[in-house]
Amino acid sequence: MRSSQSAVSPVQGPIIQYQARADFIDLSWGHPPGSALPVQAWTEAVQAALTRFGWQALTYGHAAGPGPLIDWLAHRLGRIDGCSPHPHELFITAGASHALDLLCSVLTRPGDVVIVDSPTYHLALRIIADHAVEIAGASADADGIDPDATADLIGRLRKAGRRVPMLYLVPTFANPTGSSLPVDRRAALIEVGHGTGTMIVEDDTYREVCYEPPAPQSLWSLADRAGVVRVGSFSKTVAPGLRLGFLTGEQSLVRTLGQRGFVDSGGGVNHTTALSMAAFGESGAYDRHLRHVLAGYRLRRDVLTAALRDWLPVARFRAPSGGWFVWLQLPSWAPTGRLLVHAEQHGVSFLPGSRCYPYDHGEQQLRLAFTLFEPAQLQEAVRRLARAIDSASFTAGDVE
Amino acid sequence: MRSSQSAVSPVQGPIIQYQARADFIDLSWGHPPGSALPVQAWTEAVQAALTRFGWQALTYGHAAGPGPLIDWLAHRLGRIDGCSPHPHELFITAGASHALDLLCSVLTRPGDVVIVDSPTYHLALRIIADHAVEIAGASADADGIDPDATADLIGRLRKAGRRVPMLYLVPTFANPTGSSLPVDRRAALIEVGHGTGTMIVEDDTYREVCYEPPAPQSLWSLADRAGVVRVGSFSKTVAPGLRLGFLTGEQSLVRTLGQRGFVDSGGGVNHTTALSMAAFGESGAYDRHLRHVLAGYRLRRDVLTAALRDWLPVARFRAPSGGWFVWLQLPSWAPTGRLLVHAEQHGVSFLPGSRCYPYDHGEQQLRLAFTLFEPAQLQEAVRRLARAIDSASFTAGDVE
Numbered sequence: 001m002r003s004s005q006s007a008v009s010p011v012q013g014p015i016i017q018y019q020a021r022a023d024f025i026d027l028s029w030g031h032p033p034g035s036a037l038p039v040q041a042w043t044e045a046v047q048a049a050l051t052r053f054g055w056q057a058l059t060y061g062h063a064a065g066p067g068p069l070i071d072w073l074a075h076r077l078g079r080i081d082g083c084s085p086h087p088h089e090l091f092i093t094a095g096a097s098h099a100l101d102l103l104c105s106v107l108t109r110p111g112d113v114v115i116v117d118s119p120t121y122h123l124a125l126r127i128i129a130d131h132a133v134e135i136a137g138a139s140a141d142a143d144g145i146d147p148d149a150t151a152d153l154i155g156r157l158r159k160a161g162r163r164v165p166m167l168y169l170v171p172t173f174a175n176p177t178g179s180s181l182p183v184d185r186r187a188a189l190i191e192v193g194h195g196t197g198t199m200i201v202e203d204d205t206y207r208e209v210c211y212e213p214p215a216p217q218s219l220w221s222l223a224d225r226a227g228v229v230r231v232g233s234f235s236k237t238v239a240p241g242l243r244l245g246f247l248t249g250e251q252s253l254v255r256t257l258g259q260r261g262f263v264d265s266g267g268g269v270n271h272t273t274a275l276s277m278a279a280f281g282e283s284g285a286y287d288r289h290l291r292h293v294l295a296g297y298r299l300r301r302d303v304l305t306a307a308l309r310d311w312l313p314v315a316r317f318r319a320p321s322g323g324w325f326v327w328l329q330l331p332s333w334a335p336t337g338r339l340l341v342h343a344e345q346h347g348v349s350f351l352p353g354s355r356c357y358p359y360d361h362g363e364q365q366l367r368l369a370f371t372l373f374e375p376a377q378l379q380e381a382v383r384r385l386a387r388a389i390d391s392a393s394f395t396a397g398d399v400e
Numbered sequence: 401m402r403s404s405q406s407a408v409s410p411v412q413g414p415i416i417q418y419q420a421r422a423d424f425i426d427l428s429w430g431h432p433p434g435s436a437l438p439v440q441a442w443t444e445a446v447q448a449a450l451t452r453f454g455w456q457a458l459t460y461g462h463a464a465g466p467g468p469l470i471d472w473l474a475h476r477l478g479r480i481d482g483c484s485p486h487p488h489e490l491f492i493t494a495g496a497s498h499a500l501d502l503l504c505s506v507l508t509r510p511g512d513v514v515i516v517d518s519p520t521y522h523l524a525l526r527i528i529a530d531h532a533v534e535i536a537g538a539s540a541d542a543d544g545i546d547p548d549a550t551a552d553l554i555g556r557l558r559k560a561g562r563r564v565p566m567l568y569l570v571p572t573f574a575n576p577t578g579s580s581l582p583v584d585r586r587a588a589l590i591e592v593g594h595g596t597g598t599m600i601v602e603d604d605t606y607r608e609v610c611y612e613p614p615a616p617q618s619l620w621s622l623a624d625r626a627g628v629v630r631v632g633s634f635s636k637t638v639a640p641g642l643r644l645g646f647l648t649g650e651q652s653l654v655r656t657l658g659q660r661g662f663v664d665s666g667g668g669v670n671h672t673t674a675l676s677m678a679a680f681g682e683s684g685a686y687d688r689h690l691r692h693v694l695a696g697y698r699l700r701r702d703v704l705t706a707a708l709r710d711w712l713p714v715a716r717f718r719a720p721s722g723g724w725f726v727w728l729q730l731p732s733w734a735p736t737g738r739l740l741v742h743a744e745q746h747g748v749s750f751l752p753g754s755r756c757y758p759y760d761h762g763e764q765q766l767r768l769a770f771t772l773f774e775p776a777q778l779q780e781a782v783r784r785l786a787r788a789i790d791s792a793s794f795t796a797g798d799v800e
Binding site: 012013014015016017018031032034035037038039040042043046047050051053054055056057058059060061062063064066067068070071087094095096097098100101105109110123124125126127128129130132235239240241242243260261262263264265266267268269270271272273275 | 412413414415416417418431432434435437438439442443446447450451453454455456457458459460461462463464466467468470471487494495496497498500501505509510523524525526527528529530532635639640641642643660661662663664665666667668669670671672673675
């Protein structure tokens with residue numbers, strides 16, 4: 001009788017995106033470890049912003065983002081890239097993924113063709129596909145996208161009557177390859193964009209995750225700020241849960257974004273968080289935190305690449321000088337789709353390379369994200385991967 | 401010589417959306433006053449969330465929103481509406497405007513027809529129009545949208561080969577009219593939605609801004625949670641700068657939203673803020689703050705409506721029992737387009753009714769937002785409006 005009034009509550013749903021499995025090392029997720037997230041310093045930044053800006057931190061924000069963050073970012077980009085944007089060339093977004101979605105909304109219409117690097121960030125393929133466009137993979141080799149072949153591709157599509165308004169790539173410490181596009185290809189690709197009128201959307205998420213500075217200059221800065229939109233993020237440097245990013249682009253594009261109905265209605269897309277980031281940056285906490293996380297990520301990169309050389313000599317890779325990923329090339333007798341089943345049986349996982357192409361390819365490639373797990377777990381992951389490849393059942397090919 | 405190294409910095413850009421003008425009472429903006437924004441209490445909520453959830457508050461969040469906020473919201477909606485959603489029927493958004501934009505993305509495609517109440521929220525027209533659809537205004541009278549005429553309209557459009565996937569309205573304490581749709585029309589409109597398969601998108605932003613409780617049951621709850629998506633917001637009850645809202649809808653729709661590329665890539669769309677809101681709600685701060693702001697808004701409504709009765713007897717209106725707006729009907733000799741010029745010369749402004757219709761209408765109507773200014777300023781605004789209407793230049797119609 002005592003419990004007759006208590007309804008049965010459903011179990012509370014998950015808080016975060018990644019659900020850990022016991023004794024399972026899942027290197028498919030590009031997530032930060034808890035130790036790389038600035039719990040105390042971010043709390044202080046929010047306090048500082050609310051103290052300094054008061055109610056202005058809580059009301060409808062300026063459409064392109066609040067002045068203090070715009071200014072801090074303009075100054076910082078001047079330090080870490082080829083040039084500093086004019087404040088009217090900056091737009092604060094709710095993360096890099098939101099920026100890409102927003103850019104697709106204003107640049108494309110259904111039936112258009114969007115060109116992407118191949119391989120490319122697999123979830124960017126999903127974001128772009130949400131806009132009912134066709135995705136065409138550009139020719140690329142180990143150094144990245146091929147500008148001449150890309151110009152030919154755009155030319156052929158145009159001749160066939162297609163609109164090709166946008167080219168997406170991650171040229172710096174790329175997701176998934178970890179590589180950076182050489183400077184001569186950057187220059188040539190910018191020429192292709194200028195010549196065809198196709199807007200280059202440069203995903204510059206990993207610029208600050210740089211282990212051997214300086215990072216290459218962005219396409220945006222090399223292009224003299226025309227014909228390129230660069231998308232940046234605070235997810236890798238500060239915290240992805242904040243959902244805060246930015247873009248630099250031509251002033252006319254920034255104006256167009258500020259005039260989207262939902263921006264005009266709701267004001268700046270993540271205003272309170274943006275002002276807190278301004279406080280985080282101005283106080284020096286950003287620099288201190290970035291040094292801390294870079295040390296942790298560099299160590300993980302070194303541990304993982306050493307373990308791969310020691311225990312998985314069949315795999316070829318380039319040690320990345322920035323970013324979160326190592327891209328492995330496996331021999332032809334070890335297709336990653338089939339390997340994935342065995343790897344998971346051995347308690348390890350990865351992202352199959354085939355998911356990073358818009359066409360049927362990548363069966364000998366895979367992406368390892370080295371950020372989420374501790375160095376000892378990365379070593380154990382490589383041991384498990386080696387055991388999975390060496391297992392008789394794998395080499396015999398007897399997977400049901 | 402001393403200043404030769406100092407570059408000229410551009411002036412810092414604006415922080416917030418609304419730029420006040422000296423001695424100008426602009427009642428066109430539906431914004432809160434600084435005194436209605438919980439600077440101290442929100443700071444404490446962020447601290448509490450970061451203390452309780454630690455790094456989980458800063459990493460990629462669960463796509464539909466974090467469990468603690470989903471649970472708190474489900475419970476609260478059970479108290480303030482006809483029924484409580486199942487947790488899988490809730491999706492946390494980056495504000496109500498973002499929710500509407502997102503719903504347009506998944507429900508419509510270019511060339512579709514979207515039905516709206518007339519008048520309706522003027523910036524919703526902009527958000528919907530961004531999706532390259534045609535907007536058709538439903539027939540309505542002083543009590544709101546006419547369900548029978550709406551069924552006829554949808555039928556005629558369908559017969560002409562058009563898709564009509566969505567109907568948008570603000571049925572409770574509406575923007576711009578302040579009125580609520582009577583319950584019999586709610587029931588009839590739900591029948592229309594169920595009969596035609598047109599999804600009703602119910603903008604429920606003002607439910608909690610209720611001066612004479614209870615607020616009418618939502619269409620979503622009356623419809624037994626099928627065929628209606630209800631959009632809610634924390635912008636009017638807590639703070640618009642947070643960019644936090646939610647929607648309740650069918651589980652299949654919530655799943656579809658969680659599978660959008662940018663949500664899959666970035667996780668929950670405003671994760672850290674969502675967990676802070678859970679802390680704000682659970683601590684009792686939400687209830688305390690809401691009582692505080694309701695007292696202020698109720699006073700402003702009473703002062704404004706009394707002043708209108710005293711000093712602007714030519715205007716007809718219904719005193720709203722919730723929301724942020726009073727909707728005025730002016731005599732035919734006082735078209736609001738022309739009045740606006742005179743009003744601004746007298747130091748007062750408003751939203752012309754014509755902006756709230758998707759077709760040419762509303763020339764005798766205007767919207768006054770009573771939230772942003774102090775009671776004495778509201779009285780002064782009405783005096784100025786009366787002087788503008790009475791001015792010889794206005795009645796003579798000699799505006800260039």
